[in-house]
Each structure stands twice: as structure tokens, then as C-alpha cells.
Amino acid sequence: MTVIQMPEKGQVPEKKGNSRKEKMDASSGNASGNQRASEAQLRYLRLGLEQPGGKLPLFDRSGQEIKSATIRSCIEKGWAEPWFSNPVKPDWLVCKLTGKGRDVAENRLS
Numbered sequence: 001m002t003v004i005q006m007p008e009k010g011q012v013p014e015k016k017g018n019s020r021k022e023k024m025d026a027s028s029g030n031a032s033g034n035q036r037a038s039e040a041q042l043r044y045l046r047l048g049l050e051q052p053g054g055k056l057p058l059f060d061r062s063g064q065e066i067k068s069a070t071i072r073s074c075i076e077k078g079w080a081e082p083w084f085s086n087p088v089k090p091d092w093l094v095c096k097l098t099g100k101g102r103d104v105a106e107n108r109l110s
Helices: 020-028 039-049 068-076 099-107
Strands: 080-085 093-097
Touching: 039 068, 039 080, 039 093, 039 099, 068 080, 068 093, 093 099
Parallel strands: none
Antiparallel strands: 080 093
């Protein structure tokens, strides 16, 4: 007989095992650090190639705000780094390209 322990009221159960995303990352090589940039990440990084100092914009060419998830993932992968904090909008991430980010943007390398 298998016993399943239910979480108490208001408690969120802990995730265990391999999720679909973990399996996909492992099969695509992302688990080993051999990561490829997504289309959204590439669009964002390439915008910095045209700016002085590699400044990455907060908005795309259509005036739409760049998603913070895209910005944060580029920071986590070492492709972008925070440049300075914006006193007017402290939740905005003002970043610039790193050398690795420039390589990814120019050559679609990882």
C-alpha cells in the first residue's frame, strides 16, 4: 500500500523529481552550462550592440518594455550586467553587455 502525505492547509507541496523543464534542459545540453540564447534574449542583446558602452535598453524598437525575465536571465548567464540603479524607477534594470554577451549577440554563440 502506498501512503501519500497531503500538505497541511495553506502549505505548498515541495516539488520533487525531474520536471519536464529539467528533462528538456538536460537533453538540450543546458544542464552542463552549454546554453544557447533564445530569440528574445538575442533581440535584447543585439540592441546593445548599437549603443555606446553596450547599454541595453529598457524598451524595444516598438516601445514595448523588455520583460524583466529576459533581462534577469541574461544577467544570470553572464551576458549582461547591471550598470547603475535608476533612482526614478528602482525596479528597472539598467544593464550593459558583457564581453560574453557581445560574443553571443554578434555570433549567436553561447
